[in-house]
Amino acid sequence: MRKCFTKAGFVKEGYLRNAWGNADGTVTDSILYGAIKDDWALAEQLLLRWMMYLFKIKYRLKRMMRMYTENEVLRALKKSWSIHSSSKWSKDNPARGHCGVTTLVVNDILGGKIYKTWLDEGWHFYNILNGERKDFTQEQFTYNPEYHDVRSNREEAFQDTNDIQYSYLKSQVYVYLRKS
Template structure:
């Protein structure tokens, strides 16, 4: 965990630079956040701590983070409609069910490379 000094918006920008077809098979140039929710929630928790939460949507579970009591959904832009959040408790195992080791390692390494350039 990097601590409080790391700005949330900075992390969001690094994630947007890092998302690709390597981090989700649903990625596209038109919708880079698509399919990135589980892997992103995991990497955000690695960087900033907090909790992983989920909400059931038409396409299945959607994962995001709660940090210092505030909701951060870095992949909300993948959806056309506003999300009605349920804030159901989740964990790393559930979020990992939305991704795989290769995608997770790719996104984490990519974000860390940008972070420590």
């Protein structure tokens, strides 16, 4: 708030009273600000602009920091999978070839850890969220894979995709998440 006042042209003239403690443990103080009478209207307009600007930033940050549920993320992933996010994608099996890129995007949004297991087709990546295995691309298989829970990382999962596919899927997922 102090930055708002000073950027708006108000000048700090002194303290109105000493600092006092709040019930939540924070400390508050009041500072007396003033402006030359001729500059008051301009300073008032600038102050309002700065306050609106800070409010918009705070509002945007809240929207960006929104927590999403696993179901919301899964719905957004299913709508986002395409030939642009995996060269193995098909209408019959949209999750095919998406394990690495999906694991990375889920890790970005929901956090958790990245694990892998060896299958006949090669390494398969998935997430561990709150101690539970979550394989968002399991539907690509006609069988239930046997998970060996080998600890992995983002670099290994990224070897299964590329920058273009990752950026595309992540942006599409966020588009669908914002609509929900």
